[in-house]
Amino acid sequence: MEFCPDCGKVLFPKDGKFSCDACGYEKVVTEESKKQYEVVEKVDKEDTIIVTDDNVKTLPTIKVICPKCDNKLAFWWLQQTRSADESETRFFRCTECDYTWREYD
Ligand SMILES: [Zn+2]
Ligand SMILES: [Zn+2]
Numbered sequence: 001m002e003f004c005p006d007c008g009k010v011l012f013p014k015d016g017k018f019s020c021d022a023c024g025y026e027k028v029v030t031e032e033s034k035k036q037y038e039v040v041e042k043v044d045k046e047d048t049i050i051v052t053d054d055n056v057k058t059l060p061t062i063k064v065i066c067p068k069c070d071n072k073l074a075f076w077w078l079q080q081t082r083s084a085d086e087s088e089t090r091f092f093r094c095t096e097c098d099y100t101w102r103e104y105d
Pocket of ligand 2: 066067068069070071094095096097098099
């Protein structure tokens with residue numbers, strides 16, 4: 001929550017700015033702070049892929065066609081998505097082009 005530096009009232013978001021109803025003070029939301037919000041939202045929404053280039057080579061492979069390069073072999077692993085009551089999702093990573101995708105049921 002943002003507070004007015006002039007009168008101490010709560011600032012309300014309006015037109016990309018925070019403005020004070022009491023005295024008319026306006027605080028511009030800077031690009032910098034917008035970016036921080038976006039990054040946090042992104043991390044929260046996307047399923048985090050835990051596989052890194054270091055450990056992917058230890059994964060089992062499966063015959064599956066890469067949607068990107070038509071290669072027929074991919075590494076695969078199971079991963080719990082964000083909500084715990086969902087079943088695990090299978091992820092694939094192409095052995096050729098490193099394209100990573102998930103299996104939808
Ligand atoms: Zn004010
Ligand atoms: Zn591929």
